[in-house]
Structure formats: C-alpha cells, structure tokens
C-alpha cells in the first residue's frame with residue numbers, strides 16, 4: 001500500500017526542532033504577556049460569512065484561498081485563514097467589551113490558506129497574535145507595534161524592518177480611492193485581473209509586485225498625503241510615541257495589506273533574508289470590523305506573526321534560542337534491583353523540578369550510555385549492583401567524563417541543586 005504523507009502545503013513539527021519551535025513561540029509572546037495580554041482561543045472552524053464580511057470580499061484570502069465546505073448539517077463553514085475576525089466575534093459574543101478596556105488578548109495556533117506552497121509559504125501555518133480592543137488611542141497603537149518589534153528583538157533578530165503607514169478612515173479614504181481609480185484607469189495595465197482590481201480595491205494595484213506594474217504606478221497619488229485632519233493627527237501621534245520608545249520604522253506609503261479591514265495605523269515587519277515571502281508579521285487598526293460582523297462599535301488594533309518564517313529568519317541569522325535540553329539527568333540501572341531504585345530516583349528528581357530520564361529496555365552498560373549521550377543530558381547516574389550494596393551511585397559528568405561516587409542518601413539533593 002502506498003505510504004501516506006502530510007497533505008501538500010502542510011508539515012509536521014517533530015523533535016528536536018519542535019522543542020526549539022515552542023521556545024520561539026513563547027519568546028514571541030513574552031513582551032505581550034508582560035503588557036497584560038490574556039489568552040483567548042476561538043475555534044478553527046467559523047461560519048464562512050464571518051470572513052466574507054470581516055476580512056473582505058475583494059481579498060485574495062476570501063476569493064481564492066479559503067478552505068470552505070458544507071458540514072454534514074449543510075452549513076457553510078471555513079477553516080480560519082486568520083485570527084482577528086474570530087477574536088472580534090468572540091469578544092462580542094461574550095460581551096467582553098462591557099469589562100475593563102482596552103481588552104488585551106493574545107492567541108496562537110494554525111491558520112489555513114489555499115496558497116501555492118513555496119519556501120516560507122504553507123497552506124497550514126502557525127501564527128501568534130495580539131489584539132487590543134475598545135480604546136482608540138494612538139499610544140495603544142504604539143504599544144502594539146512596539147510589542148511586535150520587541151518580540152523580534154527578544155529573539156536576537158537584527159534583520160527585521162518595520163514598515164509603517166496610515167490607511168486613513170471612512171472620512172478620507174473614499175475620496176483618495178476615487179482619485180487613485182481615475183489615475184489607474186489612464187494606465188495601460190497588463191491584464192483583466194488587474195483592471196478588475198482597480199474597480200474592486202485600487203489600493204491593491206499599488207501592491208502589485210511585478211516590476212512593470214511597479215514602474216507604471218510609481219507616480220500614483222499616496223494616501224498619507226491626503227489624510228483628513230483626524231487621521232493625520234493620529235498618525236503623527238503614533239509616530240511620536242514610537243520615536244519616544246526608540247522603535248525604528250520605514251515610512252511605507254504604498255503598503256497594502258492582504259486583508260480589507262484596516263484603517264489608520266497599518267504596518268508590516270519584513271526580513272531581508274527570506275526571498276519572496278519576506279513578511280514575518282503584520283497588522284493594523286481595524287475600527288469598524290466589529291460592526292461589519294454585527295457586533296458593537298469596538299475599535300481595535302493588533303498583529304499576527306508567522307512562526308515558520310520567523311524560524312527561517314532565525315536560521316538565516318544563525319540566531320535564536322537553543323533547543324532546550326531534553327533532560328539534565330539520565331539514570332542508567334544495571335540489573336533488576338538497580339532498575340527498581342532508578343525508577344524512584346528519576347521520579348524524585350523530576351518532582352524536585354529537574355528534567356530526568358531513564359534507560360528503558362534493560363540495555364547493557366554500552367547501549368544505556370549511548371542513550372544517555374543522545375538524550376543530551378549533562379549527567380548520567382550509573383546504578384550498579386555492587387555500588388548499590390555499598391550505598392552509593394556513580395555520577396558521571398557527560399561533558400568532561402569525570403565520575404564520582406555519591407551516597408544514595410544525598411543523591412537527589414546532589415542531582416537537583418544548581
């Protein structure tokens with residue numbers, strides 16, 4: 001029978017890399033935890049209309065990339081392509097907006113987009129994200145952006161650039177969109193798809209990566225130049241706070257994100273070492289999203305970071321946390337009585353808070369010491385029948401090879417003190 005493999009565009013996370021993976025994910029969220037963000041979990045499956053209405057009908061994500069199907073009850077459900085719409089739905093559903101504001105939430109988990117797989121682009125991928133809801137304050141925008149930048153810095157990444165812009169709001173964007181549309185209508189755009197995009201969402205044409213289109217739209221008007229007074233004031237304030245915080249950014253007046261809900265502060269982090277899939281994270285303000293999915297008025301801002309791409313960036317920079325040691329102490333019993341003692345010793349060491357493991361499978365000295373070596377342990381405890389009779393165990397430092405006899409009465413203390 002043919003052997004089954006993980007579906008195209010998906011992958012397995014296996015040891016030893018999986019341990020590093022968890023360490024990276026935790027490190028990315030550490031700054032947000034220190035800023036009072038609480039964990040939320042929304043389901044992977046949501047009503048399809050949540051994304052149609054929330055993420056936007058003109059986006060590639062909604063029109064081409066969603067995993068949508070009818071469940072056995074005939075409801076149209078979609079495997080979440082992103083986390084923000086679900087979090088906003090969850091807030092309204094539980095009336096969280098009636099509690100203290102801003103609501104600060106974090107989440108982590110798999111997202112699904114039917115994209116063409118390539119390096120750094122998967123159909124199932126992992127995001128960590130934060131959302132801050134219920135308060136419209138440029139200082140909160142700056143906090144959210146800073147927590148992302150601090151997350152990258154905390155991992156030791158130095159090649160991440162923050163691109164920042166404002167996408168205006170319903171007061172100023174429509175007039176800009178019209179003027180951009182007229183500008184683009186006068187250009188010899190390459191294909192029907194692009195011309196259709198001019199009608200649906202002309203900003204997206206500015207984001208077209210093809211060099212000929214980039215050249216064509218080089219003189220197009222930009223939104224930051226025509227922001228209304230309110231948006232300009234907000235944007236200036238955000239930049240002021242970021243400067244105070246020492247967060248460097250690059251103004252990116254043509255930055256267009258792949259989701260429709262953004263307004264005002266919008267940003268993306270890119271890493272130069274990743275080729276085409278250079279975005280390691282992104283986000284922005286999405287005031288109005290809650291209303292568009294039938295919720296209460298609720299301003300919000302947040303980001304999501306792509307864990308796979310961040311691991312690639314860490315590999316490119318040879319940075320990031322070491323895979324944590326699987327165990328500190330590895331116990332090697334030689335004989336039946338020694339094995340009984342070993343089981344108790346391992347349990348006691350673990351209860352004292354130190355990682356410990358045991359050579360299972362009744363291997364001889366040679367095989368058991370090989371297992372000790374590949375466990376990554378710092379110390380092996382060798383329990384021989386003769387030593388046991390004398391009330392001692394041999395503790396071997398696996399890095400230096402030094403070995404000493406330790407009285408069984410003091411063994412746990414000796415193994416767990418650091």
Ligand code: HAM
Nearest residue numbers: 082084121122125279280281282283284302303304306
């Ligand atoms: P997004 O820019 O669509 O934003 O995704 C965030 C990050 O997820 C990207 O920067 C990238 O690192 C990663 N990512 C996206 N697609 C893939 C893929 N196919 N394979 C691997 N990684 C991928 C959002 O999803 C918004 N919900 C962010 C947000 C939160 N905005 C406000 N709050």
